[in-house]
Every structure is written in structure tokens, then in C-alpha cells.
Amino acid sequence: MLDLRLIREKPEWVKERLKTRGGQYPIDKVLQLDERRRALLQEVEVLRHERKEKSEEIGRLKKAGEISLAQTIAEQVRNIGDRLKILEEELKAVEKELFENLAAIPNIPHESVPYGESDKDNVVIKKFGDPPSFSFQPRPHWELGEILGIFDFERAAKITGSRFTIYYREGALLERALINFMLDLHIKKHRYTEVLPPFIVNEASMFGTGQLPKFKEELFKLEDWDYYLIPTAEVPVTNLHRDEILPEEILPLYYTAYTPCFRAEAGAHGKDIKGIVRQHQFNKVELVKFVTPETSYEELESLLLDAEEVLQLLELPYRVVVLCTGDLGFAAAKTYDIEVWSPGQNRYIEISSCSNFEDYQARRANIRYRPKGGGKPRFVHTLNGSGLAVGRTLMALLENYQQEDGSVIIPKVLHPYTGGLTKIEPKKS
RNA sequence: GGAGGAGUGCCCGAGUGGUCGAAGGGGGCCGACUCGAAAUCGGCUGAGGAGGUGUUAAGCCUCCUCCGGGGGUUCGAAUCCCUCCUCCUCCGCCA
Secondary structure (H helix, E strand, O other): OOOHHHHHHOHHHHHHHHHOOOOOOOHHHHHHHHHHHHHHHHHHHHHHHHHHHHHHHHHHHHHOOOHHHHHHHHHHHHHHHHHHHHHHHHHHHHHHHHHHHHHOOOOOOOOOOOOOOOHHHOEEEEEEOOOOOOOOOOOOHHHHHHHHOOEEHHHHHHHOOOOOOEEOHHHHHHHHHHHHHHHHHHHHHOOOEEEOOOOEEEHHHHHHHOOOOOOHHHOOEOOOOOEEEOOOOHHHHHHHHOOEEEEHHHOOEEEEEEEEEEOOOOOOOOOOOOOOOOOOEEEEEEEEEEEOHHHHHHHHHHHHHHHHHHHHHHOOOEEEEEOOHHHOOOOOOEEEEEEEEEOOOOEEEEEEEEEEOOOHHHHHHOEEEEOOOOOOOEEOEEEEEEEEEHHHHHHHHHHHOEOOOOOEEOOHHHHHHOOOOOEEOOOOO
16 A cells, blocks of 8 residues: 555656556545545544533533533534534545555555566566576476376366366475475575464455455455465465564564465466466465565565575576566565576576565555654565475476486485485386 | 353553543653662653644644444443454363
């Protein structure tokens, strides 16, 4: 949520900055409702004050035994009450509409974000490693999965439906190894605090991070409950501190969480239908930070490096792009995507998204901190990034470490997590 | 799932229709005492919003809202009624 005061004071600047995202946002509507709200509020407050004073007067008169005078005044106050009721209802309606419109406005892109209309305008800012060269035609991971006997899409479709996968043996082991490897790296080396949150959250949490109300069609909702399956650990972890005032001394807070993620993938028909790239359920290790406003852009850079290190240690080639204004997510002010190289599909595929939300989520979720030495609470800045999407990491690992016979070498850093397994051999059958 | 009990400020805790944004205590901050500290004494110490003053600052002033959430009764609600949520105790069930 944007600061209403900012919109009130610099409407033209806000409009101009939001124009870079493309799309239409109800700034004028907000301004108009804000004005109406304040006019009504003043009227209401005058009446409330009058009612309060007269009610107190009645109390005094009754105590003094002036019953009939008290009744006369009570009659007057009833009239005030009737008028108030009408005005308060109108005020409430205006506030609701104002809130809804304000909540529909996305975050303002940071000034360092390049202008652009779509993902084609994103800018590559760094590359790590070179795509490996193969003496044979590298296979996509779903073919390797077949050879190795570690994926089962058919039975997953039977049990649930499309876009679900079953992992067997080394596939399941490797997924588990990757989760533990990533968590250990972030916990021990990068000093994040491990969290294992609920995978189902309520509506207020979804609102806090910006998934609701606008992106409902991308979520799985539990029938007859106002509960949703999380699309990312960002939701429960950022909402850890919803409606809290944190002492500045404990900032910055770093959290890492492994969770499954559930996404409806509405509007993705026909996209990435093969393999494990786009699933309704996938595993992810997430990084979340709560920081002071002054440090949030440095924190974004270090968050990105923390995520990148996973790929560096796995020796998987990747590049980092900065999302342009037109491709930026709703709540983000700036986002870096990490894209890993897929030899089997001959393209870079997004494996992490690291964003600074500034105070946009903090305002929606009411997450503040008390400055050192006291003073008014201020909104924190929140950040998060994948560290990393586990399924896609497994995909990259299979494709980049594949051998001609379909076997796959397991990189050294994972050996402590695979019980000594160093290579996956083709299934004998 | 059934039966009871409870939710008040940073924490504990009083308040059951009128001047209560809320006694008292703890904690924290400031000051006095002290070479310094402890103890003691004094003062200050919730959040949000609207308006005024001020350089669209700090500060100051006036007012409104908030005693788990929402709704209602009343001239007036922390206090009465309804409803939802959360926590605790007992029973049942269960991994």
C-alpha cells in the first residue's frame, strides 16, 4: 500500500512513476475520496464532540436532581445521534472505497529500475559460468527422468491431476538433499534464522504481502474456509511480524524457510507443460528480511548474493537480470531475477526472484519498528528472495551434469547430503 | 466435538453505565542525591487520525477514534446484549 499522504502531496509525481509500469491506477479516484473523507470526518468529529459534552452535562444534571432539564437535553442529543448515524455510515462507505482503491495501486518502482514494457526489456547485469558444451545432444530433464526412473508424471496425474509430479529414489533423495544444503548454507554461513511456518494462511496474511485481493485466481483456497495454500513462504514469514512494533536494536532480521508452494498457474495453459518447471506444487527455500529503510537497498544486494551463492557452489551457470518497470511485481519496488542455464531446453530459466518491497508490504501488514532512543514507530522495509526454487534447481542439476548415457554426476557440495551417492545411474530394465 | 473460565496500555493488574485513555505496581527514560553505582525521592512514559501553528521540519495546541474483532442497546459503553476469534481447564477423539 502506498502512503496516502504521498499521493495527496505529490499526485503528479506518483502518476508519472506508476505510468512506467503500464496500466491504469485510480489515483484521481483516491484523491477525490480522500477529500470527501476528510470533509465528512470533520463534520462527524464536531458532532461527536457536541454529543460527548452534552452527555456529560446530562450526567451532572441527573446527579444534581435536575431530571426534567436532563431529559430535554437528552432529546437534543438524540437528534445529534440520528444525524451522526447517517454521516458515520457515509464516512464508513467512503473509507471502505478509499481503502479498496488504495490497495489496488501497486508499488512505485525504484529510480534505479530500468524503464521497459515487458520481460523483453529486462536487463542482464551479470553472468556466472559458461553454458557447458556437450559432445552429444543434451537431453531435457524429463527425458533424463525417464532414463533414471525418478519422475512419474502419469501416476501423479492419476492421483491428482496435471502439473504434479512424483519423485522416486534418487530423485526424492536429491530434492531432500538440495533443501538441506540450501538451508544449511543460509543458516550457518549467512546467519538467517530457520523458520518452519504453516503452509496454509488466512486472508489477512495474503493481503499483507499483496497476493490479495488482486491475485486471487492464482491461489488455491480451501473450501468453506478463509484459508489459502501458500504460493510462497514469503507470505507466512513476512506476516510473522504483522501488527508488531519491533525494537530497532533487533533489526535487521533474517529468516529462511523451506516450504512447499502451491500455485494455480491460471493463464499458464500450454506453457512449460513438460517436466517439472511449472507445477501446481513445488518446494522452495525462501529468504526474508526485515530492515530499516536506510539499509534496504544494500540488503537487497546481499540477499541476491546469498541466493547466487547456492548456484555458485553447485557450479551451475546462471545470469542475473534486473526487472524493468513493466515486468515488476505488484508489491515490489525493485526485483532481480536469477536465471539458471538449461542445456536441455537451451534457455535460461528463472530460479529465484529477489525483491525489495520498501514499506509497501509493511504498510499493508502494519509492520513497524521503534527507532533507537524512542520516537514514533516507522514502517520497516521488507525483502525476500528464493534461495532457491528447489525443483528448478534439480532440473538444472540433471541437465547440466548429465552424461551421454543419461547418468548424472552429483556435485561435490551435495555429497554430505546424499549419503555418499555421487552419481545417478540409468534404471536397469 | 461437549462443559466451564478468560482476553484491559511495553508487562502484571484494578475498573461492571457518566468527568476513564483508563487506579496501582513493574519495566524503561530524564532529573536530584553520590567520586561513581545501588537504594531512595521527583517527573515523564500507548497507537492511529483530522485540524491549527510552524519552512509541506522539529516542536507545540485543539479535537476524534481505539480497553481481542465485528454488530447492537443507550442521551452516554472498557463496563449491558448478540456474534466471531484466540487462549486456559476438564471430558471425548486422535497422529
